[in-house]
Amino acid sequence: MYPIVETRLGKVRGLRCDGVYAFKGIPYAALPFGMNRLRLPQSAAPWRGVRDALSFGPKSPQIAYPPGIAKALGELVGGGEDCLTLNIWAPEPGAPGRPVLVWIPGGMFEFHATGATSIYDGRRFARDGVVCVTINYRVGAEGFLYLGDGLANLGLLDQIAALEWVQQNIDAFGGDPGQVTIFGQSAGGMSVATLLTVPRAQGLFRRAIVESGNTPHVTSAATAKRIGHRLAALLKVDPTREAIASTTPEQVLQAQAQLREELTADPDPAFWGEVALSNLPWAPTVDGAILPAPPIDAIRAGAAANTALLVGSNTEETRLFLVPSGAIDRITEASLLALVAAYGLSAEGLSGYRAAHPTATAGDLFSEIQTDWYWRIPTVRLADAHAANARVSTYMYEFAWRSPQLGGRLGAAHGVEIPFIFDNLGPGAEALVGPTPPQSLADAMHRAWVAFAVNGDCGWPIYDPVHRSTMRFDTPSAVVEDPLAVRLALWHGAP
Structure with a gap:
């Protein structure tokens, strides 16, 4: 009834129901706030004893869903700081070699639903012999703030950290780390298409499914920097990572909402650049390092x-x-x-x-x-x-x-x-x-x-x-x- 699996950080206790084993809210990285706020994802700390993995972790702090979206998702959890977690549904942890599907949820890179959303429940993939993993990651400014300071695309790096966790641990849940397929819809699909071309993601998956994720839309460094500086101005702080991290998540969300209102009221390309049409102020940034080039250009050059x-x-x-x-x-x-x-x-x-x-x-x-x-x-x-x-x-x-x-x-x-x-x-x-x-x-x-x-x-x-x-x-x-x-x-x- 309550199976226990040992990961590299410690043991987790899940739940067996109707032949499917579910493990929820497992941390794949440390809490991304406090000293870690607006920084690269850090390794989660190991724990002693057995950690309950019976409930979903919170989603990243985020703005409210657009009208009509919340009802469609029917989500069961709210936002919180301990948000870098994942959920696993497995046929049987003791039987190795199963293919793995890793779901990256969408939400305009400004919000996203978690595995607590009923339509994202992975038990039927497990029923059919596939280990299903769903992940949370940082969105909005917490995940995609760009200031030209050498840090970019933290939300993408969260996704990569989750995939690295899968490589290191999924065999304990019966999964084959050499048979990982990533899939996602909307901004999750865009994430999948982007990860196809991110050098740090190479070798972490074998197949990819892009659902309604287009080519995808990404933002130039110049546009992203203007948006990051405007966020700082709305927060009335200097445009530095330290200054923005000194504000509260609620203040950042309020500033994000103001940015969204400004974009809607006056999508002037002179300021908003490509975001005037994409409507995605927090899309991944072509920073030259994490994301060296627009994904479609890299795919045309054979990156995937x-x-x-x-x-x-x-x-x-x-x-x-x-x-x-x-x-x-x-x-x-x-x-x-x-x-x-x-x-x-x-x-x-x-x-x-x-x-x-x-x-x-x-x-x-x-x-x-x-x-x-x-x-x-x-x-x-x-x-x-x-x-x-x-x-x-x-x-x-x-x-x-x-x-x-x-x-x-x-x-x-x-x-x-x-x-x-x-x-x-x-x-x-x-x-x-x-x-x-x-x-x-x-x-x-x-x-x-x-x-x-x-x-x-x-x-x-x-x-x-x-x-x-x-x-x-x-x-x-x-x-x-x-x-x-x-x-x-x-x-x-x-x-």
Whole structure:
């Protein structure tokens, strides 16, 4: 009932239920506050005796979720300083050699849900012979503050520290450190795509799954430094790591909220640079050391050639951010035209969208165009770049099943695929997928993710830049060839 496993830092006590062994809230690094605040992740201290690993650790201090997100996640824990922890679900700790899946949650690098979120429960991966690990990491300024002082991307380094912990300890839980697959969605997917090109992450995983994580968006050192200095100005302290660390986490979160308001009110590219379009003030920084170059450039140069990749997006990503708040009905023709101009879509491109959706409102077209620019087109570019250089397989998927929630308007929105991948269609997933989601779709998606973790073969044709074979997950699911060919033509010549 209460299995005990010995890690390199000490023994942990978990819980066995229905043949699955769960260990929660295990520290992979020291508490990142006090003397460690805004510093590199430090090794956790060993402990004597047996440490209970029966409850989830807190998430990193963070701003509130955007409207509609909190209900969809249904999280069970709050924020706290002892936040660098991970959770493990294993088939049987005493049976070694199992493949390992490590989940990196998303949240715009400004917030993230923890393993305490019911749809992230890894027990069904364990049921099917895979050790599942979910991690927490620092977000916002605590994880991604950049001041040009030689420290950058602490949140990415947290993720790497967790992967190093997995390499050192997962065999005690039955996992094979040579068969690690990292996967994540949204900012978690962007993290996965970024880690593909981070030198310090090399050798820590064998395969990668990028869900709705685009190419991904990263920030130049110049832009990130302006944002870091603006945060210090809002805190009324000098733009140094020591001065910002002298403020409270609550003060930093208040300053972050003010920054977010400023970005929303006046996304002037003269200050915000690429963040004016990405809307991610705390995305990873191309600092030249931890992250030497934009990930898409590095992947085109072959940086991820030895890492098998599964990548995909959802058909109607942006609806998650527009439908629950009602914003989709307040979008005007002027707002649509401003978006088109900002994204560099030509007049002919806009006409193509109108022709494809003759009865669509301005809000519906806004969502279609933003979904393509932010997620779907970059996903194709990422898959093309990887497949052109890879010595291993590339796979592409599209999630097209339309959720019936919010009067059927939520559709195949950002994040709706997650309960299907984890095979968690219970009450905790209802806000995303409704009361009667198709179990057959969860069976198909979950099976594909397990197969990729086991042997790198998803079960459909490998992707190449000519045919672009894509598994479209729906009811029924089917492989389609180059599904975005028409949309790619509409975006020809645009950034």
